[in-house]
Amino acid sequence: MELNVHLCATDGVLLADPTRYRHIVGSLVYFGVTHPDISYYVHILSQFVSSPTQVHYSHLLRVLRYFHGTISCRLFFPRSSSLQLQAYYDATWASDSSDRRSLSAYCIFLGGSFIAWKTKKQTAVSRSSAEAELRAMALMTTEVTWLRWLPEDFGVSVSRPTPLLSDNTGAISIARDPAKHELSKHIGVDVFYTRAQVQDGVVGLQYVPLELQLADFLTKAQTRAQHRFYLSKLSIVDPP
Template sequence: MIEELNALEKNRTWELVHLPEGKKAVSCKWIYTVKQNPEGKIERYKARLVARGYSQTYGIDYDETFAPVAKMSTVRILISCATNFGWPLHQLDVKNAFLHGDLHEEVYMEIPPGFSTPRTAGKVCRLRKSLYGLKQSPRAWFDRFRHAVCHMGYKQCNGDHTVFYRHAERRITILAVYVDDIIITGDDDIEILRLKKNLSKEFEVKDLGHLRYFLGIEIARSPKGIVLSQRKYVLDLLSDTGMLGCRAASTPIDQNHKLSAQSGEPVDRENYQRLVGRLLYLCHTRPDISYAVSVVSRYMHDPRSGHLDAVHHILRYLKGSPGKGLWFKKNGHLNVDGYSDADWASCLDDRRSTSGYCVFVGGNLVSWRSKKQSVVSRSTAEAEYRAMSLGLSEMLWVRNLLTELKVMRRGLVKVWCDNKSAINIANNPVQHDRTKHVEIDRFFIKEKLDEGIIELNYVSSGNQVADSLTKGLGVKECNLACNKMGMIDIYHPS
């Protein structure tokens, strides 16, 4: 506590003043945390002073609160670039990140518990810097970081505002930030060293060396490529749910499941939501369970025993392959390819279809999604067309990001679909009566075709990579889908 308080005073976080009339001071408390290393061993104990931000009033002591964080798709795109170009991946950690943000609002806080003295009687802390717990702390920190990095000669990326880049003599340096975790990559080694040095001068930064553990994701690199996995996260999840000794399942969800809103008796909602929430985070490296998790997440407002059985089925599947993850290999290009698929009227509750897409950059899977469509589709072609539009939006974002970073050599995006009717509708210059209710998606795809940005191709259902994102598959098809998406288990005995 004393060490934390000294750091706050050194940072000139506050000044002691008398509380003005008509103002209120937020309370604060001490929170004690345990820092662990990637192996799960205790590294150090930490005491942190946290303001009780829930007592703040909008428009008086805080305004804007939103602060962007790097998308996991962006992180995977940078890892694919690093793999294909042989770039290094460095990781930095900013100590007490939120304490660096400058406050523009007038915020008062009570004296920290345990440190009141006769000298501080009747006084409060007028905050000059942001503090953990304040509603505007994330935004204040990101604004401070953005100004500092842009002052070093970097440009903020429009495709993802948490990415900063700098070109110098055909060399590039890229920085991505997720709250206080920073990833640096590029082919300019001298600039990377200069950036680290400048960041150390501006903030208290800890150099963690090469990227090995990021937001609970384990990164293993070899001359053949990079593997992302969450093995420790899976084992902790199985341990917490008491399923370490369960019998493993071959697929994440039954092939012909009939889940609906009335599947069984009601169960504990809070426990169900916590369990599904942990599975959602696991989808960052496990696209093979994305469809199953999207199905069980539909019933978080009113979970039933049948839904909980489906969640346990996912856990049994994870038991069989806890170390499986994404493999990024060197393919020598950064072409953008995407697969889109749909399962027509698959939801038994409202007969809406399920869309699925996956996007590859340089031959490596970087983005995917399994989502129930927002409207009812009247035909298979319509469902496939809506899925194509959803996937194309993601592919265009990936293309724009790579183009802005100037690392993409070809601008054409290839979209693969297994429905010839949907492809014919997109290529047909005449609008038919049967497609007038999907005209926005039709005009969107047609515009990109006319501009020569995209190319639609047919792929057979047997080679459709996005098939596992729209429906439950058999054992053989599930294993084949994992291979197509580039998933391997480096922990599996050979």
């Protein structure tokens, strides 16, 4: 997808027959289960399935051309991977011009294996970037808490806190410090849930520089160089 493009429902002329658009987007949602590199773009295009326009359809064709050129790419799961979970999460702030809601995204690794990811619009409008990050943090914490139970079912003990890596120092500070009540009381239970999980040793908050924030790949369009960088970090390879 082109950089800095913000699609909205009023772009272009409505398609005379939206059936084909809906069918293709539905197929891409299915493919997205094993192709995280199209997760963000499918998330954007699926918002217009009720009334797609020619502009939306042209962007859909762009995604199809990319998918056709990378059809052989797949996730690689190394045999010698460890069983330690590690998670990255990120959020955009008021990125949807139609309702000013933010976008949450996360990606989870089991050792060197990329096992879970999601791009999701937040259900409430955030009044700051830190608030948007805290909502994304709560979503990530819920998923990690569930995933930590899974190894236990296979007899693998998970004792160390799972690292949650964020590039927002403000959100990390609020989640760690119970005294920052005035900064978080309007966010509801999200902060308190995450804070409880941190104090119980379920998750551990860590800072990661923006250029190494892998969840950023699931929140916006990237340049060609950035796209290739993220593919390599997420172990999405084109085998011989």
